Amino acid sequence: MACFLDIEGTGASTCPIGIHRDEKSDEDVDDADINDIIFSNVPIENVREGNNCYLYSHPETLIDKKEIGKMLRGRTMQKLVCAIAVDEVHMISEWGKEFRKSFSRLGQLTSIFPNIPHLALTATSTTADLKLLSKTLDFRETHYIIANPDHPNxxxxxxxxxxxxxxxxxxxxxxxxxxxxxxxxxxxxxxxxxxxxxxxxxxxxxxxxxxxxxxxxxxxxxxxxxxxxxxxxxxxxxxxxxxxxxxxxxxxxxxxxxxxxxxxxxxxxxxxxxxxxxxxxxxxxxxxxxxxxxxxxxxxxxxxxxxxxxxxxxxxxxxxxxxxxxxxxxxxxxxxxxxxxxxxxxxxxxxxxxxxxxxxxxxxx
Structure with missing residues (x-):
């Protein structure tokens, strides 16, 4: 199961991995019903117990909510979390200074989980920005995989x-x-x-x-x-x-x-x-x-x-x-x-x- 923490860190919703919208035809179900079928609300205890393969969260939830921080440092999460991925990492530069300051503090996750792989993904950063983002995230021994961002079509x-x-x-x-x-x-x-x-x-x-x-x-x-x-x-x-x-x-x-x-x-x-x-x-x-x-x-x-x-x-x-x-x-x-x-x-x-x-x-x- 994949789990999505709400921004307050007080609840979550889960979704079976591999479920796609096209598994049901347009005639079978309308848009409003799809979320009811795929997603189900679960208490935060479900997350604490480590019952999900993937955990998705807003930066504010992980960084600013004390109970979530305590959960991440707890024995269960320290044992089960095997990797952390930060998608659209360029938003740290764009939003982290003023708009959503928790973005600029995501490096705390590297300190909380120092012995697992950390992955940061972006399609729109310069080489100089990548190095700055690595520093912000407190990465060590960083390997850069860079592809040409051209869209030839x-x-x-x-x-x-x-x-x-x-x-x-x-x-x-x-x-x-x-x-x-x-x-x-x-x-x-x-x-x-x-x-x-x-x-x-x-x-x-x-x-x-x-x-x-x-x-x-x-x-x-x-x-x-x-x-x-x-x-x-x-x-x-x-x-x-x-x-x-x-x-x-x-x-x-x-x-x-x-x-x-x-x-x-x-x-x-x-x-x-x-x-x-x-x-x-x-x-x-x-x-x-x-x-x-x-x-x-x-x-x-x-x-x-x-x-x-x-x-x-x-x-x-x-x-x-x-x-x-x-x-x-x-x-x-x-x-x-x-x-x-x-x-x-x-x-x-x-x-x-x-x-x-x-x-x-x-x-x-």
Whole structure:
């Protein structure tokens, strides 16, 4: 069994290993019932007794909760825990200083379990960052396994958008093109995630599509429910039910949902093979975030596209958190975008070996 600790460390839920959503057809069970079938709540005593093969937890639970810390140092856990893995370890650098400080204290786990293997995983860290993260995690005798982060099946392109003074026109210009393609293709529209500036732009984009498409936005015009709409939104304030529906749909080989307007809440750990395109209405603040977000397209190896829009306001030096390298990337109109990105991560060669015009917008022009 796999066990998931709640963030307060007072309870947990378990899931049988090897259970997958596709073991039940869409007709057998709806999204709301799947969690009831797969997951079951268990008391914290179940965790203390070591009844699970895998234990998943938020950093805050392991680091900040005294009872959990006591449990980890106890005889049972000291005997049974055979390895610790920290996934998406680059979030220590991104969140550990201010937002979620427990991330930066995960090195305590190395001290609590000094005699077992520790594994840290990331797809978006530079060589310098890896060494800093190893130090933060208090790793010793560290072995680095590094692979080229290139996504050769993703065509990258950067385009200008209207300035921010055109508050709604800057969105209308982008949404007009998207909605026209959507009307033309409907259920053949390439599955697309649009990362918006903020919650306001998510809401505006969603309302624009709803107004433009009307009943054509639904898979079944006689059943115009949110679950049958071919576009959706995703953000931290969205209902848990609809978040679950969106993830469940995107996880299917041919989802009903074809277009998602999202904030970065639709983020880490997302493995949705059907996504064919990522659109950024505004550049991410770092190259790491950009690589992470475009990597959500083309997961099955199919040709995919990443389009990033920007204006001068988006890359101004006083934008909070903006890395100068992201500004250089946005302004690059002459050299290969793929090579520029890879050089940032310490790689000189691309994995792309196709036709030049299929590499990136700069290579095409």
């Amino acid at each position: 993703i065509f990258m392109e950067i385009r200008r958008r209207l300035p921010n003074i055109k508050k709604f026109e800057k969105y209308d210009a982008l949404l007009g093109e998207i909605s026209q393609e959507f009307e033309d293709k409907l259920q053949e529209f390439p599955v697309t995630i649009v990362y918006c500036d903020n919650l306001e732009s998510v809401g505006y984009s969603y309302a624009y599509m709803h107004h433009t498409l009307g009943e054509r936005a639904y898979c079944d015009k006689d059943n115009q429910t949110p679950e049958n709409r071919m576009f959706s939104q995703y953000h931290k304030d969205y209902t848990s039910k609809m978040k679950s529906h969106v993830i469940s749909e995107l996880s299917k080989p041919n989802p009903r949902i074809r277009l998602i307007f999202a904030t970065v809440a639709l983020g880490m750990g997302l493995n949705v093979p059907a996504v064919n395109r990522i659109i950024h209405f505004r550049p991410p603040t770092t190259m790491e975030k950009y690589l992470q977000e475009i990597g959500r397209a083309g997961r099955s190896g199919q040709p995919a596209t990443a389009i990033m829009f920007f204006n001068n306001n988006d890359i101004t030096s006083n934008r909070k958190g903006l890395d100068p390298k992201m500004r250089e990337f946005a302004l690059n109109t002459s050299t290969c975008l793929r090579i520029q990105m890879l050089l940032y991560f310490g790689f000189k060669e691309s994995l792309f070996n196709g036709q030049k015009e299929l590499c990136c917008g700069n290579c095409r022009s």
